Amino acid sequence: MEKEKEKKKKKKEKIYIGEKDKGYYYYEEEKTMLGKGSFGVVFTCYNENRKGEMYAAKEVITDNGSDAETYLESEIKILDRISELEIPNVIKKVHATSPKALPDGKKSMRTIIFEMCSGKSLERLIEESAPFSEEDICYILRPLLKCLKGLHNDKIVHRDLKPANILFKKEWSSGNPTELRLTDFGVATKIARGLSDGMSAVGTMAYMAPEQIQMLSYQPATDMYAFGVILYQMLFRFLPFADQTAVRTWFQKNPPCVVMPRCRPVSVECFDVLQSCMRIDPSCRYSAKQLLKHRFFKAKREKDWSLHMFEEVFDGSLNSLFYRLDGVAPDYSEMWEHSKEEDEDPIFKSNERFVYNAQHDSN
Numbered sequence: 001m002e003k004e005k006e007k008k009k010k011k012k013e014k015i016y017i018g019e020k021d022k023g024y025y026y027y028e029e030e031k032t033m034l035g036k037g038s039f040g041v042v043f044t045c046y047n048e049n050r051k052g053e054m055y056a057a058k059e060v061i062t063d064n065g066s067d068a069e070t071y072l073e074s075e076i077k078i079l080d081r082i083s084e085l086e087i088p089n090v091i092k093k094v095h096a097t098s099p100k101a102l103p104d105g106k107k108s109m110r111t112i113i114f115e116m117c118s119g120k121s122l123e124r125l126i127e128e129s130a131p132f133s134e135e136d137i138c139y140i141l142r143p144l145l146k147c148l149k150g151l152h153n154d155k156i157v158h159r160d161l162k163p164a165n166i167l168f169k170k171e172w173s174s175g176n177p178t179e180l181r182l183t184d185f186g187v188a189t190k191i192a193r194g195l196s197d198g199m200s201a202v203g204t205m206a207y208m209a210p211e212q213i214q215m216l217s218y219q220p221a222t223d224m225y226a227f228g229v230i231l232y233q234m235l236f237r238f239l240p241f242a243d244q245t246a247v248r249t250w251f252q253k254n255p256p257c258v259v260m261p262r263c264r265p266v267s268v269e270c271f272d273v274l275q276s277c278m279r280i281d282p283s284c285r286y287s288a289k290q291l292l293k294h295r296f297f298k299a300k301r302e303k304d305w306s307l308h309m310f311e312e313v314f315d316g317s318l319n320s321l322f323y324r325l326d327g328v329a330p331d332y333s334e335m336w337e338h339s340k341e342e343d344e345d346p347i348f349k350s351n352e353r354f355v356y357n358a359q360h361d362s363n
Contacts (some may be wrong), residue, residue, distance in 0.1 A: 018097030076290035087150030119168025221282035226279025
């Protein structure tokens with residue numbers, strides 16, 4: 001009996017978030033961490049008025065006048081704007097607390113309450129299920145394109161588009177349409193006249209566009225490059241560039257073109273999407289609006305797509321492993337010989353399944 005009473009007491013113990021009269025959001029005594037964002041940590045919380053319905057609470061600790069505080073204020077404003085416009089497939093903000101001073105007197109904490117997504121992140125799904133069929137890729141990425149179309153129409157650039165920031169509302173199942181949410185708008189920005197000076201390189205290196213790394217500008221096309229990287233990763237399970245330190249150096253001097261392995265058949269339609277999104281010149285990339293009308297995303301089944309274009313049999317030579325995204329197989333024989341002499345050569349690493357091509361792709 002005493003143990004049962006103790007259990008009941010523990011269940012009643014709650015840690016309320018912010019002002020108690022605004023929604024009655026609370027943590028259980030032992031907080032459950034869901035993950036980490038650009039500037040905060042996310043925990044499971046509950047709503048007392050809705051019989052303990054689960055939500056996600058993002059806690060952000062900031063110094064007065066710090067970048068984290070600036071990004072937090074910007075994130076809240078952008079999320080409010082997104083809610084006003086009813087842009088689909090964006091994580092819904094339901095509440096934000098006022099800044100609460102911490103004991104040291106120099107820092108403060110704010111909490112943003114979001115809807116709960118019970119499914120996995122696309123990052124986890126890629127780890128577990130990639131490579132995906134092109135049909136499943138369409139099911140997953142079509143809702144993301146609708147989200148990007150709405151954001152870009154209002155000149156909002158996410159700037160950190162990556163699988164870790166894409167959550168599934170419910171568990172994903174192959175061969176079925178899905179509902180997802182784009183999250184973490186901590187470094188998102190609203191630009192004027194369709195273009196913004198870069199000023200600083202924010203984002204995640206593996207998904208950053210050339211102009212983003214070079215700190216030239218941010219524009220909707222910047223997100224579309226990241227979209228192309230995500231598509232590449234879903235097709236082949238690995239990233240187009242592995243050595244991110246080397247990539248930063250190359251992009252700052254002379255952006256490399258991306259190559260793709262012939263390890264699986266890729267439809268002409270899918271190749272066209274990938275080729276466009278990963279162009280070095282932002283003006284040559286498809287927009288989200290254009291991609292929603294593209295045959296690859298409009299076709300319902302794989303049988304509706306054209307014949308696969310990469311079905312050549314591997315003949316043992318290095319050149320038959322890769323295609324540049326301009327459709328030409330480059331000659332890597334010299335790189336291959338050089339890489340045997342220097343294992344640390346940045347152009348080609350023999351333990352990777354792809355090649356870094358430092359030749360500039362003007363298209």
